Amino acid sequence: MALDRIENLIDKYFEGETSIAEENELKVYFSSTDVAQHLKQYQTIFGYFSQAKEQQFTQEIPLQTKKRNVVLWLSIAASVVVMLGVGTMMYFNNDKEEQFVACSPEDNPELALQQTEKALALVSEHLNTGIESVSYINEYEQSKNRIFKK
């Protein structure tokens, strides 16, 4: 490569007037081993530019938004499952109560009797649960009487 062309390019370079192609020409020239003595001082500058371009970004790209989306979908799925669970429970509970059928004793006395018995059984069952808790109060009453003897 002609030396005066390189010198010319260097002058242009420091004025900020070289094109990318011309700058590449300079880079190639200075990366070769036979650089003219009086131009050696520029060798390190261009050497550094080439070397600096080698640095790479080695970290992973953290796309957190994607993860956040996964969490969102998981929570939606979970709530759907919970609602389905509650819904089926309600459904089966309703089924039990629907065992009562509306009828009149004149048309179907047997069924009416059955239904009434069932209803009474239900009422007494609920009543028993109420009474069970009342027995605690009795217990309490007894121990109270034991302490505060009349």
Next chain:
Amino acid sequence: MQQNEFIKIVSPFKDKLFRLAKRLLVSTEEAEDATQEVLVKLWTKNETLSELKSVEAMAMTMTKNYCLDQLKSKRASNMTIVHNNYTDNQASLQQKLEDEDSLSWVEKIINDLPEQQKLIIQMRDIEQYEFEDIAKILDMSEATIRVALSRARKTIREIMTKTHNYGIG
């Protein structure tokens, strides 16, 4: 846009973002954080990316702004430790490799330039962007960029010749 599509778009210039961030922030860790931050921001803009003419220019601008903000807040809180860390590292490197000595000198000189000149040197001499692109990224006119570039290059030459003469001559 899918994740791998995004990575495909981003990977040709993610190194450039990192090098730009490192030029401004000096420390490698901070530059890595900055690059990740910018890439995540870019990912959240996902839907609008395809409408942009140049994602790369946009990303470069974002990196520049992010790093300048970082520097500003650091200066406000009076922290200058990062720079010291860096010179220590370089010193040990210098001892190891005689050859790299003058190359790291160039790096030091560039890092001492004003931020705007640093940016321009980084984008022109290292990443080899056209003036048109640099003008877009920095939102400056091409003429101003040429002037700043010439000034920066001359400063490097001046300091280099000085150290060259002291060191060897």
